[in-house]
Amino acid sequence: MYMPDFEYHTPETLTEACALLDELGEKATVLAGGTDVLHKMKVGKLAPGHLVSLKNLDDLRTISHEPGRGIVMGALTSHNAIYTSRLLQERYLSLPMAAHTMASNQICNMGTVGGNIVNGVPSADLPPILIALNASIRLVSSNGERTMPLEDFFHGSAETVINQGEILADITIPDQPATGSTYIKFGLRRSGALAVVGVAVSVTMDGDTLQDARVVLASAAPTVMRARGAEDFLRGKKISDELLAEAGDRASAESRPRDSIRGSAEYRRNLVGVLTKRALRKAIDEGHA
C-alpha cells in the first residue's frame, strides 16, 4: 500500500517535542502507537508533512498513584498495559476490562490511551469509562499547560479542543467516592469490532440509595456524551428494577445516534436503553467491574 512521504522526528523530551510542534506548525502530526495515523495515511485520508514520534518519551508510559491526586496514567500507556496494570485492576477493574474489549491483541500492544482520546471519534472505547470515573487530562505546550475534565475535551465528531502544538501528557483518575463502575460494549463480534453502542456508568451507593451516578455513551451521538437527564433522575433515589429501566429510557431519549453500517439509529437508541439498565445493575451489584 502507498505511504506518503514525510519528515520524521524523534524528540527526546516533552519540552523538545513541544518546541518542534511549534516550529513545524500545521504541517506536523503527532505519532503515538500509529494505529490511527498510519491507517489514515495508507487510505489517503492524511498526508502530514512531518511526523513527530513520541516513542522516546518513556515518562509518558507509566501508571502510578499519587497521594492527593489519584491515579496518573501517561498518555503513551498501551491498551494492554492498562489491561495488565495491577494498580488499575485493584482500584478500577472497569478500566482494564474496557481496554480488553478493544481490537486485537496486536493492536492493544500498539495503540495508546492518548491516541484513543485525541483521535476524538465517538466509537472510542476508553473515553466513556474514563469520563464515568471523572478523569481529567493535562495538555502541555511550549506556552505552559492546562488541565481540564476529559468530558470537556470533545465537542463534535472527531473534533476536540486540542490546539496545534499541544501534547496530551497524562490522564488523572481522582480518588473518589464512587462504589462501582463498568463499561458495556456492544459490537457485532466479540473481538475486533467497534462499538455499535457502548455505555459506561459509575455509581455511588449509600445502602440502597444512589447518591450519584454518571452515564456516558459511546457511538450514540456525534461525540461521546453524558446522559445527564438519566443521571439527574437517578440522583438520591432508592434503587429498583423499574428505576434502572426508567433511567435507561431517559438515556435512550437523550441519545442522538445516526444510521451507519454498524447499526441503524433506531436500533442504537434501543440499545442505549438496554445497556444503560444492565450497566447500572452491574456497577451496583459488582462494584468496579
Next chain:
Amino acid sequence: MPQAITDKDGVKRYLITLNVNGDAKTVLVKGNAILTNVLRDELDLTGTKKGCELGDCGSCTILLDGKPVDSCLMLAVEADGREITTIEGVAANGRLDAIQESMINHAAVQCGYCTPGMVLSAKALLTRNPHPTEPEVREAIAGNLCRCTGYVHIVEAVLAASQGRTAPADH
C-alpha cells in the same frame, strides 16, 4: 534520532538497527518505509505476510520485544533498536518449535498464509501463560484471521503444544 543520510537526489534515509531473530541488522530506510516491507524486501524474511495492510488480519504479525504487533501499521524507523522475532526465528537449531510441530500434526495449516502470524501469536501466549485455557487461546489468536481452517485444529494444536503433546488426541 537515528543517523540520517541524504543522497544526491535529496532523498533522506535513516540508518537503523533491527535486532531480528538474534542478529543485529543495520538497514538504510526512508522514513515512510513500513516495517513489513523492510523485513520482506530488505532482509528477505518473507515469512512475514501481507494481507490487509491495515491492522485487521494479523498475517504481518511479528513479536516486538516479545509482544505481538501488526508490522503493517508500524514504521521501520519506529522499531530502531528493538528486538524483533519473525517466523524465521521461531525454530531453533534446525528444530521446529513445539507449536509448529503440533500445527503440522493437527492439520492446522491449509494454504498457510495465516500460519506465521498464528504461530507467533501462539508463541507469545505460551511464553506468558504456559498453560492457557481454550478461551485464552482463542483470545490470543483473535487478531489472526484464517480463511481456511475454521480455527478448530489451530486451537487444538496450540492447546496440545501447551500440554507437551504435539500429536493429535484420538478422535
